[in-house]
Every structure is written in C-alpha cells, then in structure tokens.
Amino acid sequence: MPKKKKRYLVETSAVRAAIAETTPRHSRHFLEVTNDGELSTSLYIRMEFIRRWICYYLAVALKVDFFNNVRDALSFESETFSPRDLKTLVHLVSVLYGNGKDVRGTEAAKEIIHIAVTTLHKFDRRFRSQTPNSCGCKRGGKALRPDFNNIFGDVREFLRAWASEKTCGLESFLDLRKPSKASKLLKINSVSEGTSSGKYLAKFKETGQPITCKECAKIGDIVIALEQHAAWCLVHIDSAFDALCKETGRPHIRIKSVKAIEEDVPK
Amino acid sequence: MYKSFTSSESLPALFQPRVPAYTPSDISWHTPTLTREVVHELGSDFEDSQIDDVIKVGPSPFPTLVHFKSSVRTAGARALRSAPYLASVRRREANRIAKLISSLPTHAANADEFVAWVHEPLARIRTLLDTLTTAEQFRDAEFEGNSCEILRQLRDTFLNGGWQSYINAEARAAALSALRRLGAADEITRDDVYESLDKLLDAALNPSIGFAGDDAEEEETIFG
Numbered sequence: 001m002p003k004k005k006k007r008y009l010v011e012t013s014a015v016r017a018a019i020a021e022t023t024p025r026h027s028r029h030f031l032e033v034t035n036d037g038e039l040s041t042s043l044y045i046r047m048e049f050i051r052r053w054i055c056y057y058l059a060v061a062l063k064v065d066f067f068n069n070v071r072d073a074l075s076f077e078s079e080t081f082s083p084r085d086l087k088t089l090v091h092l093v094s095v096l097y098g099n100g101k102d103v104r105g106t107e108a109a110k111e112i113i114h115i116a117v118t119t120l121h122k123f124d125r126r127f128r129s130q131t132p133n134s135c136g137c138k139r140g141g142k143a144l145r146p147d148f149n150n151i152f153g154d155v156r157e158f159l160r161a162w163a164s165e166k167t168c169g170l171e172s173f174l175d176l177r178k179p180s181k182a183s184k185l186l187k188i189n190s191v192s193e194g195t196s197s198g199k200y201l202a203k204f205k206e207t208g209q210p211i212t213c214k215e216c217a218k219i220g221d222i223v224i225a226l227e228q229h230a231a232w233c234l235v236h237i238d239s240a241f242d243a244l245c246k247e248t249g250r251p252h253i254r255i256k257s258v259k260a261i262e263e264d265v266p267k
Numbered sequence: 268m269y270k271s272f273t274s275s276e277s278l279p280a281l282f283q284p285r286v287p288a289y290t291p292s293d294i295s296w297h298t299p300t301l302t303r304e305v306v307h308e309l310g311s312d313f314e315d316s317q318i319d320d321v322i323k324v325g326p327s328p329f330p331t332l333v334h335f336k337s338s339v340r341t342a343g344a345r346a347l348r349s350a351p352y353l354a355s356v357r358r359r360e361a362n363r364i365a366k367l368i369s370s371l372p373t374h375a376a377n378a379d380e381f382v383a384w385v386h387e388p389l390a391r392i393r394t395l396l397d398t399l400t401t402a403e404q405f406r407d408a409e410f411e412g413n414s415c416e417i418l419r420q421l422r423d424t425f426l427n428g429g430w431q432s433y434i435n436a437e438a439r440a441a442a443l444s445a446l447r448r449l450g451a452a453d454e455i456t457r458d459d460v461y462e463s464l465d466k467l468l469d470a471a472l473n474p475s476i477g478f479a480g481d482d483a484e485e486e487e488t489i490f491g
Contacts (some may be wrong), residue, residue: 021478053478088479107400111477118475122465147457148412177285 006037011224011236012048014255015041016162018235019122026261033255034235038254041127043140044227048220049123054144055162056088058155065109065152073105113146119246122142134227136169139213166212170223176205181226181248188247195240197221225250299327302334348402350410354453357414360395361449364388368439368446375434385433389425392418413455415444417463420474424467427476443471 010018017030018039060077067073077089092112141161146154174182186205187193191198197231200218204211216223225244228234234245234252245252324331367388374384376440396418399411409415421442424432432438445463449455467474 016478020473090479092477092479104404106404110415111419114416115475115477116422118464119478121461122468122475125465125468145457145461148416148460149409149457151409151412182354 007040007129007232008034008037008235008253009040009042009206009228009232010034011234011238011241012045012046012052012126012220013237014235015045015049015123017237017255017258019119019126021119021122022258023262026256029261030235030255033253037233038129040129040131041123042131042137042224042227043133044220044223045140046127046130046138047137047140048224050120050139050142050144050162051217053088053161054116054120057112058159060089060092061109061116062152062155062159063113064105064112067105069105070108073108091099109153110148113151117144117146131227131229131232134200134229135173135223137238138168139165149153164213167210168213168216170216171211174201174203174211174223174226182222183224185222185244190243191247193221194243195221197223197240198244281462298332300332300334302336304336304338306338316427351453353372353399353402353411357395357399357411357455358452360391360398361446364391364395365443365446365450367391368433368442371439372436381434382430385425385430389422389430392422392425403431405419411455413457413460414449416460417449420460420463420467421445423474423476424472427473432470432472435470437470438472441466441472449460 014030016022017026018034020027022030062069063077064073064123067076074089074093106121142158142162144158146158174180176183177188182201183205186198186202192202193199197219200215201222204215204219209215211219221238221240221244224234225241225248228245228248228250230250234250236242236252236254237257239254240251242254301322301324303320303322305320313355322333322335324333366383371381371384374381396415399415399418403409423429424438424442433442444466448459448463452459464474
C-alpha cells in the first residue's frame with residue numbers, strides 16, 4: 001500500500017522559505033524538512049501574507065508615485081515607525097537604485113508593484129492546496145491580477161476593496177463568550193501571558209471589544225493555531241507556535257530562521 | 268511765424284482736433300491691427316523650447332491692436348507616441364532580442380564568453396522597457412503597460428545569477444515564448460502577462476527579484 005503523503009500547513013513566518021524568497025541555504029533547509037509531503041496554506045495565512053507584505057508594497061508604490069523621484073519618496077517614507085516597514089524600505093532602496101540612477105517616481109512605483117504582484121503569484125502557485133476556512137476569513141481569497149495598462153487604477157481598487165472588509169466570521173469562530181476552544185486556550189498561562197497574540201486575545205475577551213480586521217492583525221498566531229486541523233503538520237519559524245501547538249495538541253515543526261541558517265546558530 | 272486760425276475748417280489736417288473713432292468696446296476700421304502668429308512644433312522628446320519675437324509698432328493716431336496668436340502643434344509628437352507606433356517599436360525590438368537569445372547556444376561552451384553574449388539581450392530589454400515607459404509617462408491609461416510588465420519579468424530572469432539559466436534550452440524556450448508574443452501581437456493583454464509569468468516560473472526562472480519579507484522571529488529578537 002502506498003505511503004500516505006504528509007500534509008504540511010506552512011505558517012506565515014515560513015512562507016518566504018517555501019516560495020524561495022530567502023537565501024538558497026534557507027530554502028534548501030525548508031525543502032529538506034518538507035520534501036516528503038504536500039504543502040498547503042489557508043485563507044487566513046494567505047490573508048496575513050497579503051496584509052503584512054503585499055498591501056504594504058502596493059501602498060508604498062502609490063506613495064512613491066506622488067513624488068518626482070525615488071529619493072524624495074524614500075525620504076518621506078523613512079518617517080515610518082514600524083521596524084518591519086523600515087526593513088522593507090531599506091531593501092527597496094537597493095532594488096530601486098540598482099541601476100545607480102535616480103528613477104522617476106512613476107517608474108519606481110511600477111517596479112514595486114511588479115515585485116508585489118509576482119510574489120503573490122508565486123505564493124498561489126506554490127500552495128495549490130488549502131485547508132478549510134474554519135475562521136471565516138473574507139479577505140484571504142482576494143485575487144491580485146491587475147491589468148498593467150491600467151495599473152494604478154487596478155491597484156487602488158484592490159487596496160480599497162481590501163480596506164472595505166471590516167468584519168468576518170472570526171468573532172463567532174473564537175466565540176469568547178462561551179467555553180469555546182479559544183476560551184479554554186486562554187486559561188493556560190503559557191498562551192495568555194507567554195505569547196503576544198494570547199495577551200491581546202485575553203485583553204479583547206476581558207474588555208468585550210468586538211473583533212474586527214483591525215484586532216485580527218494582533219491575534220493571527222492564535223487563530224492559525226486554533227484553525228489548524230489535526231491532519232496537517234504546521235511548519236513555522238515563529239517560536240510562539242511551540243507553546244500554541246503544544247496546548248492545542250497539533251503536530252508542528254519549527255524550522256530555523258534565515259539568520260540561524262546563515263550563522264549556523266543552533267535552534 | 269505762427270499763423271492764427273479762426274475756425275477748425277481752416278486748420279491744416281495735422282492740427283485738426285483728434286476724436287478717436289472707437290471706444291474700448293468698439294473696434295472700427297480706423298484701428299490698425301498687427302497679427303503675429305508663433306508656432307511651436309512639439310518634438311517627440313518633449314524638450315523645452317523658446318521663441319523670441321519683437322513686434323515693432325509704428326506711431327499711429329489710434330491705438331494699434333496687436334493680435335498675437337501662439338499655437339502648439341502636437342501631431343508630430345502624437346504620431347511618435349501613438350499606440351500603433353509604440354506597438355511597432357515593441358515588435359521590432361522584441362524580435363531582435365528573440366534572435367539574440369536563440370543564438371546563445373552557439374556561445375554556451377565557454378562560461379566567460381557566454382556572459383558577454385547573454386548581456387546584450389538584457390541591455391536591450393532594459394532599453395526597450397525604458398523607451399516604452401518614457402513614451403507613455405504622461406498617460407493615465409497605457410497601451411504598452413502589459414508589454415512593460417512582461418519585459419520586467421524577462422529582465423529579472425537575468426539578474427542575481429539568473430543569466431546562467433539561459434544555458435538551458437528550457438529556460439530559453441520560455442523566454443522566447445514571451446518574446447514571440449511581444450514580437451507579433453498588436454496588443455498585449457493582461458492574460459499574456461500571467462501566461463508569461465507561469466511559463467517563466469515553470470522553466471525555473473525567477474521573474475521577480477527584490478521581495479524583502481522578514482521572519483517574525485527575527486523581529487522579536489532584534490527589537491525585543
């Protein structure tokens with residue numbers, strides 16, 4: 001009887017390695033761990049990927065187009081306080097100035113959009129299989145296939161449609177007012193106090209505040225852990241899932257980060 | 268000696284009282300008119316230009332009306348940016364690049380030599396991309412936007428060491444497929460963009476470089 005193939009659910013922190021957007025060594029490390037199985041994603045993880053990177057790239061592209069040249073645009077954008085955004089910006093500088101000349105704002109904006117659209121396309125090709133959308137996420141399934149003859153119009157439409165979704169089925173999935181799976185998980189200290197998403201969810205439960213897409217951005221890890229079905233093994237880099245998966249009783253594998261691989265630091 | 272005049276009829280014409288034959292709202296045949304037309308021919312490069320002209324208005328008992336007409340002729344520039352013209356530029360150059368890529372196998376034996384041959388298609392792709400984006404920089408809706416996106420995909424497949432993949436027949440075939448489409452079609456559509464993307468990815472080429480996501484783990488370590 002043929003051996004049943006394993007199923008791996010690739011968590012957001014490991015997506016870059018899965019789509020070969022890290023170093024070759026790190027991508028090889030990911031393949032070595034998962035080559036005996038089939039890779040899957042979920043609508044929620046896809047939503048996180050889009051929210052965290054693709055939307056940011058598209059928004060920066062539109063901002064860059066407001067300026068005559070890249071130098072002025074980056075100077076303005078460098079005021080951002082988000083560490084992640086700053087890191088992305090530094091990398092974009094190397095890409096945009098690759099030719100050693102100051103590129104016109106509009107051209108630079110199109111280059112950034114090119115990166116975003118192609119990267120999401122790589123994501124969709126890599127993860128053809130999806131787990132059931134138990135949390136009822138409404139944004140994760142949005143397609144990004146703009147017509148480059150009307151690129152700014154299509155990008156604006158995508159971002160507006162993205163922002164217009166404010167709520168979904170997440171609140172009823174978590175069901176914090178009842179002794180749901182989420183409520184039980186929050187009673188465990190290693191989750192409610194040991195993880196960032198656990199702390200936020202505990203706070204939302206205490207205050208009774210409605211959970212919209214805005215609050216969802218703070219509790220992503222715990223939602224992924226709750227949504228994970230027993231048939232899938234979660235592949236992650238984020239250490240928060242060590243505690244979460246232990247308490248949900250779901251299988252998981254933590255792979256090394258890029259830094260750890262490149263510096264050969266033990267896990 | 269001055270002569271005295273008793274009536275207006277006897278005054279020489281030069282000294283007749285001057286009553287304007289027009290009011291500001293009424294221009295009559297008494298009003299001399301000078302017409303000067305200046306034509307700017309807008310070139311394909313949209314370079315700034317200036318025309319200096321001096322109009323000499325002779326003395327006149329009546330105000331002279333100067334009719335200054337300035338016109339900008341854009342037919343020349345429009346023609347060099349029309350959809351059919353840009354499509355013809357794109358087709359011609361795409362076919363030239365395809366020819367270069369087709370000839371790469373004859374230079375694949377020597378790696379040092381190969382880089383000298385594979386560089387030219389990359390340079391031509393960049394130039395064509397620059398030409399098309401510059402030509403359409405003032406348009407809201409573009410004719411060659413999708414073509415430019417395919418050119419970006421092709422360009423990126425050469426970068427970050429990707430040029431070495433062009434030793435393989437499969438990689439060249441994928442790039443040639445995209446270039447043949449660029450070299451034949453009147454209009455490049457959205458579907459062409461994603462079809463090209465899939466073919467390049469199927470051939471293990473990387474049509475986009477520069478994505479800089481991060482590991483959540485790293486962020487927690489570095490920033491606490």
